[in-house]
Amino acid sequence: MNAPQPEFPTTTPSFTELLAQSRQPFPASRKSYLPGQLHADLRVPVRDIALTNGEQVSVYDTSGPYTDPDAQIDIRRGLPSLRAPWIDARGDSEWYVGRMRMALDDGGRSDEALRLKQLRAEAAGLQRQPRRAKSGANVTQMHYARRGIITPEMEYVALRENGRREWIAAYQQDAEREQRLVGNPLGASIPRIITPEFVREEVARGRAIIPANINHPEIEPMAIGRNFKVKINANIGNSAVTSSIEEEVEKLVWATRWGADNVMDLSTGKNIHTTRDWILRNSPVPIGTVPIYQALEKVGGVAEDLTWEIFRDTLVEQAEQGVDYFTIHAGVRLAFIHLTAQRRTGIVSRGGSIMAKWCMTHHRESFLYEHFEDICDIMKQYDVSFSLGDGLRPGSASDANDAAQFAELQTLGELTQIAWKHDVQTMIEGPGHVPMHLIQANMAEQLKHCHEAPFYTLGPLTIDIAPGYDHIASAIGAAMIGWMGTAMLCYVTPKEHLGLPDRDDVKQGIMAYKIAAHAADVAKGHPGARARDDALSQARFDFRWQDQFNLGLDPDTAQAYHDETLPKDAAKVAHFCSMCGPKFCSMKITQEVREFAAQKGLAEDAALAQGMQAKAQEFQQAGGQFYVPITPVN
């Protein structure tokens, strides 16, 4: 049995076939790349959607090279090292032999040596020599930012957040015409155009991070911060000995295709080291892990046998592989554990309970807390970002916002300042289970104690009675806290609390969270976020059915649902929908209102009255035809 992780059918279609499918470009979409200015070699991806009216809409694209038909991809060699030249050019890191690899890294037992050998052979083409900072150097994006350096990663992020701003100009003018359309940032300060310098400032002050381990040069850089688009994270994990490279990579590609900005590899059990090679070398998005899971495997699952040395060794192992951020539950302090005693659901974080167990057993302060500066020393040699774990997060509405949760949050704030002393990028993990009326306090406390370090929440779930639908129960909380300032939302699937998400559950979870993140961007007034809504609404009003599907988050499902009722192609251009049918269409009326109002330039009702009179006669003369003429569709 393993930690939370999707399990995928190993039956037909094979993962090789699924991977091929997942590489198909989206309908009417073309991947194109924006060039850099400060750094000319940048190629920042956007997805251009061609509309049937000749317009073009460009959207943020997380899918990496996989949806680019021109990209030559061999998952046994891994993706091209996009960032290698940038890292080289900085000249502050060096190749080195790296930590010696051990059977234990894969939780290997002798009886599995053979299988392990096969797996490693498969991964042979994915081995890379590790880099680390030269002695005394610090290779974090925060370190560069604080020295006034705008890295290629920072410019990349700026271009990516802006996308093609040209096309949204018209929509933005609408927005600026009326205050109601501008959004309410609730303390965020999002500039109309994201400049590379703005990205640098945000990273320098710790308000945004760019997870980018120097040993993961394959990533397309992205930013997590309240003044950027709200991002989402999807969790995947290996299926132990059953998994293959194709299977692992297909999960990853599937998740990023639908919009995962980050992916956490929560693998446990066997072959996790090798599986991580497969994932990292083929991932265009930052990868996060919870190193304590692997460390626990190394001590046979006995929490109290964990030591700083074993944990440290695991950090180095994963940093050398290229993991971009580590969830570390350093806020679970000995003194806080008893605060959970009266809770309804106690400690629900796996990492949190591992550390609680360790602290109780040894009656000692957490080694993660005591060695926090040592951890920083490792992080800054590779630019691994902290995701400070909320090991004491509430596991039910009735434990929300309690003393244990907020005591830990305050500690995470202290640790943030230590991390920043080392220029280590840091984000803060948040709950969990929180009713709507307690969500605001979570954001307020986090901003207060954690100095605007990016907040990264799991949901929160607003109710506890929806097993089977927790992606919805949590999307409500996620949208609200995203609006309030949370920078990244960790998805929840329909299987939460019940079982292991399968391929469709992963998609359902991602869809619910893309909705939450976009709703937050629109409410915050992220420049251009609303433009896509406007483009789709316009297509809806104009009966451009195909454009409606293609502008949506999931064109396949939208079109499939439409075709269930009106399968004929004729319906794709029909001036009606199955809601009202051909006999009557409210949109049609509006077009009449508009033409009419436009002709008469209705300034006031007097003009209206007169115009109406005239229009009334026109209508009657025209026989008051009311049906919308269309070719019949059964």
Added chain:
Amino acid sequence: MNAPQPEFPTTTPSFTELLAQSRQPFPASRKSYLPGQLHADLRVPVRDIALTNGEQVSVYDTSGPYTDPDAQIDIRRGLPSLRAPWIDARGDSEWYVGRMRMALDDGGRSDEALRLKQLRAEAAGLQRQPRRAKSGANVTQMHYARRGIITPEMEYVALRENGRREWIAAYQQDAEREQRLVGNPLGASIPRIITPEFVREEVARGRAIIPANINHPEIEPMAIGRNFKVKINANIGNSAVTSSIEEEVEKLVWATRWGADNVMDLSTGKNIHTTRDWILRNSPVPIGTVPIYQALEKVGGVAEDLTWEIFRDTLVEQAEQGVDYFTIHAGVRLAFIHLTAQRRTGIVSRGGSIMAKWCMTHHRESFLYEHFEDICDIMKQYDVSFSLGDGLRPGSASDANDAAQFAELQTLGELTQIAWKHDVQTMIEGPGHVPMHLIQANMAEQLKHCHEAPFYTLGPLTIDIAPGYDHIASAIGAAMIGWMGTAMLCYVTPKEHLGLPDRDDVKQGIMAYKIAAHAADVAKGHPGARARDDALSQARFDFRWQDQFNLGLDPDTAQAYHDETLPKDAAKVAHFCSMCGPKFCSMKITQEVREFAAQKGLAEDAALAQGMQAKAQEFQQAGGQFYVPITPVN
């Protein structure tokens, strides 16, 4: 083609079989009835869920007699007339011959006469002689309430809203121990216990309605108001000539089984009168309609041919059948139409555009507005409630909260006061498409202009780019506006904007809206709302899997998801879940923390420290066993 309506497979299983399935009681659940005090003959339904630990949880039950195995139901005769004795006892209404039935009522044409004859024959057992108020009398619940009368309907509602408060006492004490658990009512004033007198006061001041046409005596009375549980509405509609009694009733039973508090019959096209007989006579929940749809059918779909006389005749027709509330778009005034000219998506309400078309064509004020008092005179003879339609609601985020929308809302407020002058119960319909940051203003404007008459919103959808997932995009807005004070939420299905919802879409829409409504109740601090969450969380913590499933909104789905991963029955009692697996369980750790903390009564960390030391030794002596002992499950 027809108006929004679910279409159901006529293939196997037959609707008779489906209906039988839908009559199955929920797992571990028993329907029982609470007796009245003021009115001894009341039998108010609750669903008692027996937990495996001997506790019992009781929940609000919308499913009517259908889930009562003792109920003898013949859908060709209709449900028993629960309220008949109460209505008789009031002695203010009389039987009368009623309006003469016409072929046009069913949109009948000669070529369909035979089929129509068959359908009517089927419905023969469902014919009832109508009642109306005696000359000069007023039979509305509001009229009684204002005269200080507590009707059986009011006491029924009080008992129903309270449910079995005994079982939640313990949970309520928890809640009252800590302010954070109490909720934030945002202006609602929900008493700890709902008394019949409180219901009377709320109805008298118009802050709640009890939709209850005297010609629909079959209903189990329910209340719609901000100081009661948030309710949800599901839309159904006939499938024209293909439909059968079984099909129509099965849709209804399916919707109420999953939690629809109200159902709107949006049928259009043929046989709507007869279909309405089928639905009303078999419905335990209030039924709403949009009479203008049928009126439009009567004039062959030509909006400008509508007349007050035809509309009036349709109101009487439907009032005599027993429709409990009418959506009437009387706020679409001639002078407001040009305000929609610059909108991105114009007028999207079907009723709104019908009236706009009529006003434009004749260049006259809406006959609904001009005859509003005449309409009140009809409503009060049957106790039909107003649902004042928002014909100018926004159809996209970019039209939200604009001049047209708020001009109409203000008019609906004026009309509310006219309705109240006649003691006619009234609620107000709301949008629609509204980004999160504009939702609060909708509630504030409604409260300001409509004098706390119940608000009944469609969503609102927070974004426009999620076709195929609009039940989620709208559940976010629905939960928020429900918390802010909206009394009833009209569901949105995944097929919204795309096609006709099928049976599963209806369930998906209802689930999303039960989640939104419950999240709102919890946030508002509705007494006892949170208790069900607590009971489920406790079951989760105690590894009472079966109780987790049975306490959820959809036990079938929860159990099915769980069994996909851990099918063995052993897993139902296993002290682990598939998230962490048998090897490690965070809940187990918490139990250790708790026992320990309980023993030592940890007042402060000193005690903790000492206790920890001791506990540490215990652990080591016990060999620090860390695995959770369970029977292996593959």
